[in-house]
Amino acid sequence: MSALDDVLSRARGLIGRWEDEDCGTMAVKEFCRYAAVVDDVDYLRRARAREAAGEPVEAPPLFLAATMSWEDGPAEEELQPDGLAFRESPCTQGLPVRQVHGGQAVRLTRAPLAGTRVTASRAVTSAERKHGRSGDFVLLGLSTRFISPDGTELTAVDETIVVLDALPKGTSA
Amino acid sequence: MNTPAAVGDVCPPRRYTHSRVQLFRFSAVSWNSHLIHYDAEFAATEGFSDVVVQSTLHGQTLTRYALEWAGSDACLESVSWRNVATAVAGEPLIWSATVRTVAPCDSGVRVTLDVSVLRDDGAPCVTGHVDLTCRAARTSP
Numbered sequence: 001m002s003a004l005d006d007v008l009s010r011a012r013g014l015i016g017r018w019e020d021e022d023c024g025t026m027a028v029k030e031f032c033r034y035a036a037v038v039d040d041v042d043y044l045r046r047a048r049a050r051e052a053a054g055e056p057v058e059a060p061p062l063f064l065a066a067t068m069s070w071e072d073g074p075a076e077e078e079l080q081p082d083g084l085a086f087r088e089s090p091c092t093q094g095l096p097v098r099q100v101h102g103g104q105a106v107r108l109t110r111a112p113l114a115g116t117r118v119t120a121s122r123a124v125t126s127a128e129r130k131h132g133r134s135g136d137f138v139l140l141g142l143s144t145r146f147i148s149p150d151g152t153e154l155t156a157v158d159e160t161i162v163v164l165d166a167l168p169k170g171t172s173a
Numbered sequence: 174m175n176t177p178a179a180v181g182d183v184c185p186p187r188r189y190t191h192s193r194v195q196l197f198r199f200s201a202v203s204w205n206s207h208l209i210h211y212d213a214e215f216a217a218t219e220g221f222s223d224v225v226v227q228s229t230l231h232g233q234t235l236t237r238y239a240l241e242w243a244g245s246d247a248c249l250e251s252v253s254w255r256n257v258a259t260a261v262a263g264e265p266l267i268w269s270a271t272v273r274t275v276a277p278c279d280s281g282v283r284v285t286l287d288v289s290v291l292r293d294d295g296a297p298c299v300t301g302h303v304d305l306t307c308r309a310a311r312t313s314p
Binding site for chain 1: 195198199201202203204205206207208209212215218219220227228229230232233234236237240249250251252253254255256301
């Protein structure tokens with residue numbers, strides 16, 4: 001069985017099994033750091049002015065969708081050779097594969113506000129073996145739903161991950 | 174968007190680059206530790222000339238320039254994109270958008286843009302759609 005067959009088998013066993021992750025309580029500082037990195041100075045000014053006035057502060061629209069993980073760790077020694085945590089690289093643990101992001105669809109229902117506790121529910125939704133220009137690959141579909149404590153969906157993300165065989169040492173893509 | 178949007182309107186393109194520092198900081202703020210985004214030596218082992226622009230940073234750029242085009246009353250409803258080719262730090266990129274649909278909705282007007290991130294030679298890195306609602310805009314007659 002090849003590494004891609006293993007990925008496919010693991011993924012098919014996970015389809016439809018939703019797991020929750022606590023994203024913690026949203027904070028203005030996190031929002032502003034995100035805005036600063038993408039050079040959105042107007043957001044910074046507005047957010048801090050609203051905070052100073054005691055008004056609700058909305059997150060930047062793609063803040064939740066862009067954040068890859070809400071975990072504290074892992075420690076560096078537990079990362080995979082490509083730098084990702086196992087949890088961020090579904091179905092590939094210990095396998096000689098690499099992955100690239102295929103694309104994403106983000107639907108915003110309600111902007112999260114600073115002070116709101118958010119939960120991310122995630123599941124593998126599809127797994128298919130494909131063949132393309134660069135050879136065989138597995139296309140994984142993942143869904144994440146960000147939810148507020150009252151059960152309201154804030155943001156929905158559907159994305160695809162392309163899993164390919166690792167490159168032999170000394171070669172490049 | 175200073176005038177009402179009409180289907181087929183081409184938005185003024187935006188030219189930009191992502192610096193290595195921005196890619197590192199975006200990885201940090203989004204807790205994305207994949208080496209390909211901040212370790213040029215690792216990126217080279219995968220065949221890339223420099224560190225690679227994050228997919229979610231492309232999504233952020235698609236959205237941000239669409240919102241700037243639409244004006245301060247605009248609100249993002251959804252965005253979707255497909256990664257077609259890799260972009261790297263320092264590479265000149267172009268945000269390109271065309272109005273696909275304009276339709277009245279409860280809160281004003283809903284506008285869908287076909288959006289792309291293009292390389293300098295016009296080859297697409299990312300293609301997708303951005304859906305916005307604009308309170309202040311009006312549909313064309």
